[in-house]
Amino acid sequence: MPWPPKVFWVGLIIMYGSAVLGWTLEAVAKMxxxxxxxxxxxxxxxxxxxxxxxxxxxxxxxxxxxxxxxxEAAAREAKKAEEVKKEG
Amino acid sequence: MVDPIVVAIVVIYLLATVLIGYYSRVRLKSAMDYYVAGRRIGSVVNGLALESTYLSPASMLGLPAFIFLLGYPFWWAMVAIICGMPLATLLTAVALRKYAPVSYADYYADRYGDERLRWWIGIVLILGTILYITISLVGMALFMVAILKIPYLLALTIGTVITMFYVVYGGMIATSWNAAMQALVMSFSAMIAAAAIVWQLGGLEGVYYAAHASYPRIWNTPADFPEIPHVFTGAWIAIICWYFVWHLGFATMPYTVVRFFTVMDLKSARRSIFWCALIAGAFYVSLQIIGITAKYMIEKHHPIAVAAGGNMTAMAVLTQIQKTYGIGTIVDYSMIAAVEALGNPVILGILCAGGLAIAMSTAAGWAVVINTVIARDWMVKLLKWKKAEERPIFYGRLIAFIFLFVSFLVSIAPPALVLDLSGWAFIVIICSIGPGLILGLWWKRATRTAMWFTAIFMFILSMIAWMRAYFILGHHARFFLNDILFANPNALITPHQVWVIPVGFIVFVIVSLLTKPVEEERVQKYCVELTKEV
Structure with missing residues (x-):
């Protein structure tokens, strides 16, 4: 199943966490x-x-x-090319 | 008598709009240029265009008016609108840019393997287009009438003709560049007005105390019950519903989603949302300041209140203004009146240009969405009409012209219902076709039947609920069954029947689980290839 990257959930927690924290402090501490x-x-x-x-x-x-x-892809390509060169 | 400086600033803005539209034609060479600006738009221009297109006069006039009425708790609704912008980055923007469709309906037709979906998506969009263009044209005229003191019909004609000129002439290229310029004008106008208010009131503390002096309950929250600012912001459930009502729009609304088709690459798609959030956040902070101080500014400094010896309430001043011009509601003028109270013609002129900018960009954004869906999807793909295939730009222009003209006619005497319905149009798009967009990318099990069922069922359910709340309970913010379930019209506050959004997602999931999935290759393309490494 596709799943959004971890950073998406981190952002979501920060966003909704900030809102809930703000509302809580308003209710409790009358901020x-x-x-x-x-x-x-x-x-x-x-x-x-x-x-x-x-x-x-x-x-x-x-x-x-x-x-x-x-x-990483470039490194793989380079390695492959080197192997081909050696074999050749 | 209108200050010549105000007129000069507005004329400069209108000339800049026309010039950008005119020069955009040079780059218009193909239908792809007309529909998606040749996919050459960079992140900064697209970010700015996203902001001005997404935020309509409902933002610039409506949100400060809501703060004026509902007090500080409404700021949380504005927080959610801007916070909803970054969500689109990883949820829809990058995946849809990878797919690179031309029209909004392409995704639905292809993901669910049913070309007929283009018909239904088109119908929903026609409704949204007429309502949104109408509210934009009315908002545009309201700024000109209240600030330039010109007749309503003349204001409406000027705004419509200029918008028509650059949309019809330059398509998506002109719309993108103009929208970027308009974003700067509208945001700067609100920022400069808010800065002047903060300066006049002696800093942020001054803002706080001035707002408090004008209405001692204005900073209260539901925790201060029964001393709440307004019944619509008097319970935590109301605050949560206000928070979420417009939250998911940016990720799903057609006029923002199509902007991700126009950018040059995935990097630009992601970064454009950063620029959008940056400028839109600054714009909204400014609107919050203007809205919260509007009552104080009008009562203490507006020329009408000053002439009356300082004994008029802000509502009395606004009522007098509304009676003079005869359009919109009384509180629609709160933002303009608060800025008028500064007595600075330069700021007022920039505000008028900003008001025209935000309205024109939204109207243009909808016009380019609908011309692609009708001229390309309906005429070419569904009806196989040869003429439309041979002359795509001509028919795109024709459709844009027709929709702007029809909205102009509706705007001449807009019923209050039409203006309020734009809020419903926003919600109906999110709840009926939003689940199919987001879950179609992120859930392999999403089915064709669920797409059809949710699109039609949620359209009807949200319409019935909204209409019942509006006509029987008196306001869209009241839950539509309050009288039946609780015998109290204010028992639950659910603006625009926001509950239909989670219900839409639940309906979509249930129907998907009960019906046959689409072909494996479609699932592979959308739920694996497009969402991989977003």
Whole structure:
């Protein structure tokens, strides 16, 4: 069965975890009543920084994996060519 | 009297739009250029285009209005909209770019091995297109009427003709480049207005206290019950439902999904979402600031309130504005009025250009989706119409023109229902054809029957639920069976009947498990080759 890469689930946990943590702190510690905290954690962190961080994770890790695969493929090719050369 | 600076800024923006449309024709050489911009769009341009296309006037006017009405808890709904953007990266964007289809319906027809699906997808899209283009044209006109003080019909005509010009003329190439420019204009307009408000109120603490002074409950949450800001944000279930209502749209909506067909490679597809989240996040932070301070700004600084000696409520000011122009609802003007209260013609001019930008880009985005589905999928692939095959660009242009013109006619006297229905159109697409899109890639067992059944059943169920909530309970935010199950119309708050989204996925899974899977080679292609190493 196809399954999204691990980094997808990490991003999902960070995203929903942040929301649930924010709601919990609002309910328990009344964080929303402290000026200007809600502007900092809901607006600047959750609306701006968090999506940018997750979007970065979602291109950085797949690209790193792609580069690694490309390096491995190149190494295999080189090895193969060397073997052919030796045999020849 | 309108300040000439305001007019000059708007004219410069409109000229830039026309010029980009005109020069795009040079690069338009084939039907592929017209439909998917020749798959040559880079990540920055595509990211910006994604932002301006996805976010409609419902964002720029509607979300600050929602904050004005529902208070701070509504900010969490905006958090979810932006957080939903990165989800698309690994869920749909890369896999669909690998597949590289031309139209939105290609995926469904091929994955489920049934060309007839193009008919149903097209019908759903026709509905979405007319509703979204209408709301965009009305939003565009509302900005011009309220800021440039020109008659509604003239404003509507100017906006429609310019959008028509560049979409019909330049297709996806013009739409992409214009949408990128429009993203910068609309985001900058909101950022500069929010920065001016923060500056005027003396920083973030000033923003907090000003909002509190205008409405002492504004920062409250359901934990402060019964001192809640509004009944629609008065329970945690309501907050969770607001959070998820628009969350999955970016990964499934046709006008964003087709943008992944236009990028040059997989890397660009992934990175374009980074750029989109970056600019859209900044835009939304600005809208949050404007929305939360709107009441204070209008009551203290709006010219109408000042002329009345500072004794008018924000609602009274907005009612007077709405009566003057006669379009939209009272709170639709809250964002414009809050910025007008700054008394700065440059900011007001940029805001008007931003309002036109966000509306034009959404209208154009839908027009290019529908012209491909009708002119290529219906006319060529299903009806095998020779003329459409020989002259694809002409028929693409014709379809775009027809949809913009029909939406223009609807916009002349738009019933309130039509404008509200755009919210339902958003939900119906996610719940009826979204499960088939996401599970078709990530679940081998997804079947053709499940696709058909979910697409039709969820369309009807969501329509009945939405209509019942709207007409019988008075608002789409109320759960449609509140009166029957709980004898209280406000018992459960489920905006736009958001519960239909998980129900759509559950229905799809159940029907799939009960019916015959599609051919193995299709499963192999979609669930293995396309999703491997996304």
């Amino acid at each position: 929303n009543k402290i000026a200007p905290l809600p502007i900092l954690y809901t607006s600047i962190y959750s609306t701006f920084l968090l999506p940018v961080i997750i979007a970065t994770l979602y291109f950085f890790f797949p690209e790193r994996a792609e580069a690694k695969r490309a390096r």
